[in-house]
Amino acid sequence: AQSVTQLDSQVPVFEEAPVELRCNYSSSVSVYLFWYVQYPNQGLQLLLKYLSGSTLVKGINGFEAEFNKSQTSFHLRKPSVHISDTAEYFCAVTQGAQKLVFGQGTRLTINP
Amino acid sequence: KAGVTQTPRYLIKTRGQQVTLSCSPISGHRSVSWYQQTPGQGLQFLFEYFSETQRNKGNFPGRFSGRQFSNSRSEMNVSTLELGDSALYLCASSLEAGRLSGANVLTFGAGSRLTVL
Numbered sequence A: 001a002q003s004v005t006q007l008d009s010q011v012p013v014f015e016e017a018p019v020e021l022r023c024n025y026s027s028s029v030s031v032y033l034f035w036y037v038q039y040p041n042q043g044l045q046l047l048l049k050y051l052s053g054s055t056l057v058k059g060i061n062g063f064e065a066e067f068n069k070s071q072t073s074f075h076l077r078k079p080s081v082h083i084s085d086t087a088e089y090f091c092a093v094t095q096g097a098q099k100l101v102f103g104q105g106t107r108l109t110i111n112p
Numbered sequence B: 001k002a003g004v005t006q007t008p009r010y011l012i013k014t015r016g017q018q019v020t021l022s023c024s025p026i027s028g029h030r031s032v033s034w035y036q037q038t039p040g041q042g043l044q045f046l047f048e049y050f051s052e053t054q055r056n057k058g059n060f061p062g063r064f065s066g067r068q069f070s071n072s073r074s075e076m077n078v079s080t081l082e083l084g085d086s087a088l089y090l091c092a093s094s095l096e097a098g099r100l101s102g103a104n105v106l107t108f109g110a111g112s113r114l115t116v117l
Helices: none
Strands: A003-006 A010-014 A019-021 A023-026 A032-038 A044-050 A056-058 A064-068 A073-078 A087-094 A106-111 B005-007 B010-013 B019-024 B031-038 B042-050 B053-057 B064-068 B074-078 B087-094 B112-116
Touching: A003 A087, A010 A019, A019 A106, A023 A032, A023 A087, A032 A064, A032 A073, A044 A056, A044 A064, A044 A073, A073 A087, B005 B087, B019 B087, B019 B112, B031 B074, B042 B064, B042 B074, B074 B087
Parallel strands: A010 A106, B010 B112
Antiparallel strands: A003 A023, A019 A073, A023 A073, A032 A044, A032 A087, A056 A064, A064 A073, A087 A106, B005 B019, B019 B074, B031 B042, B031 B087, B042 B053, B064 B074, B087 B112
């Protein structure tokens, strides 16, 4: 069975600092990986996805993630965060079907 | 292009009642999936519908059911509500069923927040 572990439940950073949100997955087969963001009182918005090809994936709002098959990781990074990045971030995995398995989420707090 | 629309956005029910939530997918999207989000269990897959047929189901009791109409709109129903059913219910749509691809990814609605008293 697939599972996703987001290693940090909360990450506080200062504005304009870099940030990395960590995600590890477990699966014995090829997977598709996603990062979604959830702003307060809203649904999930797709940040980026890895389906195949280049292991460095660029998404919206300046975020990027790197797929590392040997370490079964898909960490999310941003070189300089803004107050508006305050939200909860979810890593998700699927073997290709519509059923996504989500991590527990990482709450990113940006301090001025 | 309108996004995924879920109604109602907020509702309060009491234990034992039933509730119906509605989801209108993005125009042209034919697959609809439902997820439950709670603080304790996180985001969990409920079911997926395509062409009015349930294609996949998560590990939820039979009190949770859904259906899809010919225009791809979907409803989910929870009967005999329990306190633990309090959650944000998210609907997502995609172009097609089956394997995800560059064009076939899930787009989520804003959710329906259910409170059971």
